[in-house]
Amino acid sequence: xxxxxSLAVGAGLLVGLSRQxxxxxxxxxxAMESSFWNHIVGLAFVSVLALTIGGLFEGAPMEAPWWAxxxxxxxxxxxxxxxxxxxxxxxxxxxxxxIAGQMISSVLLDAAMGIxxxxxxxxxxxxxxxxxxxxxxxxKAKS
Amino acid sequence: MTEKPEPRLIHFLGAFxxxxxxxxxxxxxxxxxxxxxxMFSSWVPHLTGTxxxxxxxxxxxxxxxxPKRPPLWAxxxxxxxxxxVIATSAAMNSALALSGTIALxxxxxxxxxxxxxxxxxxxxxxxxxxxxxxxGLGLIVAGALVIIFFGGAV
Numbered sequence: 001x002x003x004x005x006s007l008a009v010g011a012g013l014l015v016g017l018s019r020q021x022x023x024x025x026x027x028x029x030x031a032m033e034s035s036f037w038n039h040i041v042g043l044a045f046v047s048v049l050a051l052t053i054g055g056l057f058e059g060a061p062m063e064a065p066w067w068a069x070x071x072x073x074x075x076x077x078x079x080x081x082x083x084x085x086x087x088x089x090x091x092x093x094x095x096x097x098x099i100a101g102q103m104i105s106s107v108l109l110d111a112a113m114g115i116x117x118x119x120x121x122x123x124x125x126x127x128x129x130x131x132x133x134x135x136x137x138x139x140k141a142k143s
Numbered sequence: 144m145t146e147k148p149e150p151r152l153i154h155f156l157g158a159f160x161x162x163x164x165x166x167x168x169x170x171x172x173x174x175x176x177x178x179x180x181x182m183f184s185s186w187v188p189h190l191t192g193t194x195x196x197x198x199x200x201x202x203x204x205x206x207x208x209x210p211k212r213p214p215l216w217a218x219x220x221x222x223x224x225x226x227x228v229i230a231t232s233a234a235m236n237s238a239l240a241l242s243g244t245i246a247l248x249x250x251x252x253x254x255x256x257x258x259x260x261x262x263x264x265x266x267x268x269x270x271x272x273x274x275x276x277x278x279g280l281g282l283i284v285a286g287a288l289v290i291i292f293f294g295g296a297v
Binding site for chain 2: 001004005007008009010011012013014015016017018019020021022023024025026027028029030031032033034035036037038039040041042043044045046047049050053055056057058059060061062063064065067068069070071072073074075076077078079081082084085086087088089090091092093094095096097098099100101102103104105106107109110115116117118121122124125126127128129130131132133134135136137138
């Protein structure tokens with residue numbers, strides 16, 4: 001269990017590390033170029049891994065709906081936005097706003113797709129997150 | 144690194160919007176993983192993302208902000224991203240499940256970002272988090288945990 005907890009925490013550390021490195025690259029190049037390098041280096045890495053482990057085309061990937069293939073363009077915008085923001089508001093605020101955006105949009109998406117869940121918990125969660133964003137935002141606006 | 148740009152609302156909206164993009168990515172890549180292998184669901188977005196990035200760089204030709212070359216290690220963000228996928232999928236298939244994995248991942252991300260800011264890690268601007276940052280962070284984490292564990296979401 002300690003192994004899996006470490007892996008889960010480690011995944012979070014790696015997300016932060018990745019954003020920090022991409023942010024550093026954007027500092028000398030541009031947010032868009034940084035996102036390009038992130039994707040092409042990641043592609044090389046995953047390709048080598050896929051060749052080593054195998055099974056890349058297992059299953060029926062061609063039967064997936066067309067829109068499931070749009071994760072790449074979305075990811076490009078995501079990395080570019082993160083690299084852009086981290087150099088302007090810092091790593092901590094970038095991380096917390098990304099988390100806020102992810103949580104609130106996932107609640108909205110679940111509601112739109114009619115996925116059942118506790119309405120009070122979702123409302124309370126969104127309210128806490130909006131409160132957190134407001135506290136952070138007013139702190140920066142005055143300083 | 145010379146001067147810190149003043150944080151503006153647009154920066155906050157940009158980071159918030161990036162978070163909304165993650166939800167869409169989880170939907171697209173998760174759907175892909177239902178039909179193909181887990182590896183495929185990471186490989187495809189890297190491939191199509193690289194293709195779009197190439198087109199954008201060729202068309203827009205964004206100028207480099209500095210004539211100095213960035214250090215080579217700054218190009219390794221993609222490797223860290225690729226490792227994230229492996230660590231996440233391994234943890235997700237344990238007793239932690241998706242909700243536990245995401246919650247612990249948020250913790251890791253926040254600890255790293257606070258440390259990175261305080262030290263100016265990897266040549267990014269150094270900034271000491273203020274108490275209001277911690278207050279905001281606490282509220283956002285609390286809200287995220289309520290949604291993850293009680294909202295039936297994610």
